[in-house]
Amino acid sequence: MLTEAQCKEVVQKKGLQSCRDLEYNWLGTDDQGRDVVARLIYGFRISVLFGLSLTIISSIIGVAAGGVQGISAAGSISESSASSRSGVPFPRCICC
Numbered sequence: 630m631l632t633e634a635q636c637k638e639v640v641q642k643k644g645l646q647s648c649r650d651l652e653y654n655w656l657g658t659d660d661q662g663r664d665v666v667a668r669l670i671y672g673f674r675i676s677v678l679f680g681l682s683l684t685i686i687s688s689i690i691g692v693a694a695g696g697v698q699g700i701s702a703a704g705s706i707s708e709s710s711a712s713s714r715s716g717v718p719f720p721r722c723i724c725c
Contacts, residue, residue: 633648639652654666
């Protein structure tokens, strides 16, 4: 942020009317006068936090389910691991 003295110096160099002429928005504003860049950054932040939280939650659930399967299997194929492999012979069904 420029101080008042720095602002006046830049205004004189560029031949502008006032310090207010230095303010601009990179992508403009929407119909209600809000800065588009700020809204994009806010939306990006929300999207990344949502994606990371879902990744962490699904990892915790997957590790817990895998641990339960590993403990309960005791050297044999349990029902849960067999059911997870049932779609492997039919790869077209997995992709659908």
